[in-house]
Amino acid sequence: MKSRKKEPRDMRKSTKAIHAGEAEHSIYGEVSVPIFQSSSFAFPSAADGAARFAGEQPGYIYTRLGNPTVSALEENVAALENGYAGIATATGMAAVSSVFIAFLNQGDHVVSTNCIYGPSRIMLEKELVRFGVRSTFVDSSDLSNVERAIRPETKLVFVESPMNPSMSITDLRGAGEIAARHKLLYVVDNTFASPYLQRPLELGADIVINSLTKFINGHTDVVGGMIVTRTEENHKRLKKIVQTFGGTMDPHQAWLILRGVKTLPLRIERAQENAMKLADFLKSHPKVIWVSYPGLAEHPQHEIAKKQMDGFGTMISFGVKNGLEGGITVMNTVELITLAVSLGGVESLIEHPASMTHASLPREQREEAGILDELVRFSVGCEDFEDLREDLDQALGAIGD
Numbered sequence: 001m002k003s004r005k006k007e008p009r010d011m012r013k014s015t016k017a018i019h020a021g022e023a024e025h026s027i028y029g030e031v032s033v034p035i036f037q038s039s040s041f042a043f044p045s046a047a048d049g050a051a052r053f054a055g056e057q058p059g060y061i062y063t064r065l066g067n068p069t070v071s072a073l074e075e076n077v078a079a080l081e082n083g084y085a086g087i088a089t090a091t092g093m094a095a096v097s098s099v100f101i102a103f104l105n106q107g108d109h110v111v112s113t114n115c116i117y118g119p120s121r122i123m124l125e126k127e128l129v130r131f132g133v134r135s136t137f138v139d140s141s142d143l144s145n146v147e148r149a150i151r152p153e154t155k156l157v158f159v160e161s162p163m164n165p166s167m168s169i170t171d172l173r174g175a176g177e178i179a180a181r182h183k184l185l186y187v188v189d190n191t192f193a194s195p196y197l198q199r200p201l202e203l204g205a206d207i208v209i210n211s212l213t214k215f216i217n218g219h220t221d222v223v224g225g226m227i228v229t230r231t232e233e234n235h236k237r238l239k240k241i242v243q244t245f246g247g248t249m250d251p252h253q254a255w256l257i258l259r260g261v262k263t264l265p266l267r268i269e270r271a272q273e274n275a276m277k278l279a280d281f282l283k284s285h286p287k288v289i290w291v292s293y294p295g296l297a298e299h300p301q302h303e304i305a306k307k308q309m310d311g312f313g314t315m316i317s318f319g320v321k322n323g324l325e326g327g328i329t330v331m332n333t334v335e336l337i338t339l340a341v342s343l344g345g346v347e348s349l350i351e352h353p354a355s356m357t358h359a360s361l362p363r364e365q366r367e368e369a370g371i372l373d374e375l376v377r378f379s380v381g382c383e384d385f386e387d388l389r390e391d392l393d394q395a396l397g398a399i400g401d
């Protein structure tokens, strides 16, 4: 293979999505990175084996510790996030838990967004508390809440923006300045935007997490996660934790996601165009009470979104008439749009957080996080806009007056 003209860090983002991580030296001139489906890698000699274990020689040992196909994906996403390096994990939650395990000790305190992905909140609130880690959840769209929640024992700030499912936005640079002032580790879950639209490491984050299950893979057929750090030091710490605790990625999984990431820019551009038009359509629909989409000028953090994102994304939340009943009617009446959780795939998915993903949260916690009974969460896909509009229109029409 010809040597590359450009290093991935010098490529523009659509080029990175296609080329970052591709094999420097192929065996047969293969264009696609092969699946290295092997758990172990032979050493040329005992001395080479010893040197690899000592970290003095590059080369693979055992797939839990590293695998060439997985490395290609790590290089790709790290390039998209403009980070030092990436660590692929079995799922997005394995990425979240690895970060907490790596950096939190007994007695530490975490300040987090009150509208984070449910299992991330459960991990902090119900599981890590067993090990003496406490957490405070605040509406981080108002940064004074973040500042106020910091205690002497606070160690880490964990933010998700856009938030799930309210679609509120946190000023990522502002939250980073607060974290830096208090010398706290600043971690951002970038799943709802993806590095194509938002790069938190450029806005002050130390660590960025993505559930690859969503936009980066984009085809609703694989789960996976990725941790990208800004520094070598944090990368080394996390690598040790992921290798030891075992939440690593399988090469076949990595290969499928490598295939998906190449079209990330095309998929997002198309779905985002649909999302903007659908948000406008919903706004004027008689059965819709409100629409939360960062691309709408009336979204409370529209200006911040404009500043920190390259586009407004593909996720819309909206409130329908008749509360819980209205939401459930839409779920049962859509025909083309699939009633399923998850997001970021080529197909449009719809769900009703109050009766599904967030039903286990106490009502008062749900309402505090903006998860009202009437809220419908819509992950807009790449279908034809007119087909999506027609389907939503007929489903909304089924809501009684």
Ligand code: PLP
Pocket: 091, 092, 093, 094, 117, 160, 164, 189, 191, 192, 211, 212, 213, 223, 224, 225, 342
């Ligand atoms: N973070 C966010 C914002 C998510 O939406 C999800 C999954 O929906 C996760 C993390 C967890 O990812 P996974 O399901 O791949 O474990």
